Amino acid sequence: MKVRQFSFFxxxxxxxxxxxxxCDTHSYPMSMHVEQFTDNGDGTLTDTRxxxxxxxxxxxxxxxxxxxxxxxxxxTWESAKVETCKLNEQGGYAGHSDWRVPQIPELAMIxxxxxxxxxxxxxxxxxxxxxxxxxxxxxxxxxxxxxxSFGSEGAKYKSRTESLNVRLVRGGKSK
Numbered sequence: 001m002k003v004r005q006f007s008f009f010x011x012x013x014x015x016x017x018x019x020x021x022x023c024d025t026h027s028y029p030m031s032m033h034v035e036q037f038t039d040n041g042d043g044t045l046t047d048t049r050x051x052x053x054x055x056x057x058x059x060x061x062x063x064x065x066x067x068x069x070x071x072x073x074x075x076t077w078e079s080a081k082v083e084t085c086k087l088n089e090q091g092g093y094a095g096h097s098d099w100r101v102p103q104i105p106e107l108a109m110i111x112x113x114x115x116x117x118x119x120x121x122x123x124x125x126x127x128x129x130x131x132x133x134x135x136x137x138x139x140x141x142x143x144x145x146x147x148x149s150f151g152s153e154g155a156k157y158k159s160r161t162e163s164l165n166v167r168l169v170r171g172g173k174s175k
Contacts, residue, residue, distance in 0.1 A: 021122055023115040031113040035167045042094040045089050045124055046087070050109055053100075055093065056125055058133075059083060059166040068127040077145045077160035078135045084168060099168040104137040104146045104155060106169055118150035125167075131163045 033125050039044040043063030044171045059080070060073030075083060080101055088097040112121045116131035130151035137146040142155040147164060158164070 019113055020116050023112070024113060027114070029114070032110060034121065034123060039096065043060070044094045046171075047109065050172060052106060052109070052169050053096070054110060054125070055168045057167075058128065059168065061127060063155070066146060068071070068125075072129055072165045074163035075134070075166050076163055077134055080164075080166045081136075083166070089170075093168075096170055098170050100170065101134055101136040101166060101167055102169040104135040104148055106172065107135050107148045107167070108155070111148070111166075119152075120150050128148060128167075130164055132158065132168050134164050 057068035058072035061068040
């Protein structure tokens with residue numbers, strides 16, 4: 001019985017599914033306001049300030065009408081770009097075929113600084129893993145690309161061969 005309880009405890013503390021988001025609404029001002037987003041009713045949100053449209057779910061998840069279901073698929077940097085091209089060539093998503101991997105300043109727009117685990121507004125972007133996501137921003141070193149964590153790690157660059165999460169955007173200026 002003790003082994004079973006210990007195993008459950010390990011699963012509880014190590015699994016992001018069991019982790020609970022914590023938001024400090026007293027120490028920090030909200031960085032992402034629900035009112036600045038328009039729900040397009042198709043699994044996308046449009047930021048009325050930046051005019052960017054975001055997929056509410058990470059690649060690999062499916063919008064159910066109320067939340068993201070399934071497990072995000074992780075991709076290498078190159079496979080993220082390939083999968084995005086395939087998606088667009090096969091008719092796109094939500095009636096649009098101009099989806100792309102966001103630049104790091106764009107992805108940072110959906111970070112909620114007052115929250116952790118994950119650092120985003122889960123009412124807008126449900127079931128977002130508290131982990132790294134690829135960006136299209138490239139450092140001088142061609143073996144790496146910039147990533148942004150919705151966990152506590154922030155931004156950095158990682159090897160393009162690592163498998164990480166992806167959230168797509170459309171609109172704005174792509175580079």
